Amino acid sequence: MNKKRDQKVAVVGGGLCGTLLAIRLKQRGFTVAVYEKRPDMRKADISAGRSINLALSNRGLKALELIGLRDKVDQLTIPMKGRMLHDIHGQARLSPYSGRASDYINSISRGDLNSLLYDEAEKSGIPIFFNHSCISTEPDLGHFTFSDGDGNTVHVQADCIFGTDGAGSAVRQSAMERSNWLRFDYSQSFLSHGYKELSIPPSEEESFRIEPRVLHIWPRKEFMMIGLPNPDKTFTITLFLPFEGKNGFHSIASDEDIMEYFKKWFPDAVPHMPQLLQEYRENPTSSLGTIRCYPWKIGKKTCLLGDAAHAIVPFYGQGMNCAFEDVVVLDKIMDSSPANWGAIFEAFQQARKPDADAIADLAIDNFIEMRDKVADPAFMLKRKLELELEKNHEEYFSKYSLVTFREDVPYSTAMQLGREQDRFLLKLAEDKKEVEDFDQIAIMKKVKALYKKYGL
Numbered sequence: 001m002n003k004k005r006d007q008k009v010a011v012v013g014g015g016l017c018g019t020l021l022a023i024r025l026k027q028r029g030f031t032v033a034v035y036e037k038r039p040d041m042r043k044a045d046i047s048a049g050r051s052i053n054l055a056l057s058n059r060g061l062k063a064l065e066l067i068g069l070r071d072k073v074d075q076l077t078i079p080m081k082g083r084m085l086h087d088i089h090g091q092a093r094l095s096p097y098s099g100r101a102s103d104y105i106n107s108i109s110r111g112d113l114n115s116l117l118y119d120e121a122e123k124s125g126i127p128i129f130f131n132h133s134c135i136s137t138e139p140d141l142g143h144f145t146f147s148d149g150d151g152n153t154v155h156v157q158a159d160c161i162f163g164t165d166g167a168g169s170a171v172r173q174s175a176m177e178r179s180n181w182l183r184f185d186y187s188q189s190f191l192s193h194g195y196k197e198l199s200i201p202p203s204e205e206e207s208f209r210i211e212p213r214v215l216h217i218w219p220r221k222e223f224m225m226i227g228l229p230n231p232d233k234t235f236t237i238t239l240f241l242p243f244e245g246k247n248g249f250h251s252i253a254s255d256e257d258i259m260e261y262f263k264k265w266f267p268d269a270v271p272h273m274p275q276l277l278q279e280y281r282e283n284p285t286s287s288l289g290t291i292r293c294y295p296w297k298i299g300k301k302t303c304l305l306g307d308a309a310h311a312i313v314p315f316y317g318q319g320m321n322c323a324f325e326d327v328v329v330l331d332k333i334m335d336s337s338p339a340n341w342g343a344i345f346e347a348f349q350q351a352r353k354p355d356a357d358a359i360a361d362l363a364i365d366n367f368i369e370m371r372d373k374v375a376d377p378a379f380m381l382k383r384k385l386e387l388e389l390e391k392n393h394e395e396y397f398s399k400y401s402l403v404t405f406r407e408d409v410p411y412s413t414a415m416q417l418g419r420e421q422d423r424f425l426l427k428l429a430e431d432k433k434e435v436e437d438f439d440q441i442a443i444m445k446k447v448k449a450l451y452k453k454y455g456l
C-alpha cells in the first residue's frame, strides 16, 4: 500500500457506523472524507432517523473505547439494569438482564450519539459533506457520483470506498446492478409486524413518570410495546404490531379504536401518554426486515459495513452494536498489515459474515421471546434459574449475556452455545416449580463441559 496519508478513503453514509469508522481510519493515518445524504442534524431541525433512542451495550462500547470516546458517551447514557414487564392488569415486575450487578445496557439518543461522532470527526480534521447523496459507484475504480442537494452532480475518486449508507444502501445497489459479474447474493425478508414510535412526556414536576433505569416491556403474545428512557425525562415508546388482523395497525384506525385498544392492552401506560391519539395518527408506521447480502467486498476498492451489509430486526438491541463491532473487527485485520484494500476486505468479510448471520437469526428469536415467552411459566423459571447461576457461578452466562455482555465471544459462538444451553435448561425446567428444585452443582458441571466444547 502507498503511504497512508496519500491514501484517500471515502466513507459513504455518515450515520453511526460510517462516522465511527471514519474517525478510526483517520487515527490510523488515512486521508478520510465522509459523504452524508442528510443535512447536518446539529444545525437542521431533523429527526435523527429511525428510532429516537437505542440500547448501547458492550460490543458498541468496545468500539467507542477504541476511538477514545467511551468517557464522553458514558455521560450521554441512562443505564438500564433489566426489563420491567407490565402485565395486562397494570402490574409490573423487574426481570434483571443478568445476575451480575455490573451488567446493564444503556439507553442513548441516536441524535446525541451521531452529533458527538460528528464533532469528534471534524475535530480530528475529517470533512463531512452533508446533503451529498450517493447515486452510483464504480466499485472497481474507486469512483463514485453523488448529487449535492443543489442539483449538481459531483464525481469523486478515492483509493477506497466504504459503503456505510444503511439498510437502503446506494453502494449496495450499485453492486446489485453488477450482480452477475460479482455473483452478488441478496435477500430481504420482512416481518409481518411493523412499528410506530410514541412517547411518554415528563411529569408536571419535570421528572420521569415511570421507573427510568429499566427497559419497559408490555408483552402481549402477538404484539408488544417497549419504552426506553431519555435524558430529558421522556420515554420513547415503540409499539410493535402486525400490520394485518384484529390487533393490527390496519384495524386500529379511528380515535375510538385507538383508545379502546390501548385501554384494553396497556391500561397502566395510557394515563402517561397524553399525546397518544395525535402521535398514533401522525407518526409513521414503519416496516421491519432483515437484509443479507454477499460479498461485502465489491470489486477491489469497495466494502460494505454496518446495516448496508447486514440490516437486522431490532429485538436484540444489537444492530448498532454489531455495526460498531464491524469497525473493531476491520481494525484488527488492518493490524496484521495485509498488502492492499482488497486483501483487507476479503479477510474482513470472511471473518465477519458468520457473526452477522448469527445476530440476524438471534434478533428474530428474541422477537418471539420478548412478545411471547417472557410470560411463559417454564421460560420464567429458567430465567430465574439463570439469574441465580449468574449470581453464584462466575463462569455462567445466559444466551442474552453472551450476546450482550461478552464482547469477547463472537455472535456465532454465542448463538450456538446459547441455544444448546437454552435447550438443556428448558428441559430441566419443564418438571420443576422453584429455583431451589434445581441441582446447581450438577448443572454447572454440564455447563462447563459445554463451554469447553465451544472454546470458552
Ligand SMILES: Cc1cc2nc3c(=O)[nH]c(=O)nc-3n(C[C@H](O)[C@H](O)[C@H](O)COP(=O)(O)OP(=O)(O)OC[C@H]3O[C@@H](n4cnc5c(N)ncnc54)[C@H](O)[C@@H]3O)c2cc1C
Pocket: 012, 013, 014, 015, 016, 017, 018, 035, 036, 037, 038, 050, 051, 053, 054, 055, 056, 132, 133, 134, 135, 164, 165, 166, 167, 168, 169, 170, 171, 195, 238, 305, 306, 307, 308, 314, 316, 317, 318, 319, 320, 321, 322, 323
Ligand atoms: C426501531 C429500531 C430500533 C433499533 N434499536 C436498536 C437498539 O436498541 N440497539 C442497537 O444496537 N441497534 C438498534 N437499531 C438498529 C440501528 O439503528 C442500526 O443497526 C444502526 O443505525 C446501523 O448504523 P449504520 O451506520 O450502519 O446505518 P444508519 O444508522 O442507517 O446510517 C446510514 C447513513 O447513511 C446515510 N445515507 C443513506 N443513503 C445514502 C446515500 N445514498 N448517500 C449518502 N448517505 C446516505 C443515511 O442518511 C444515514 O445517515 C434499531 C433499529 C430500528 C429500526
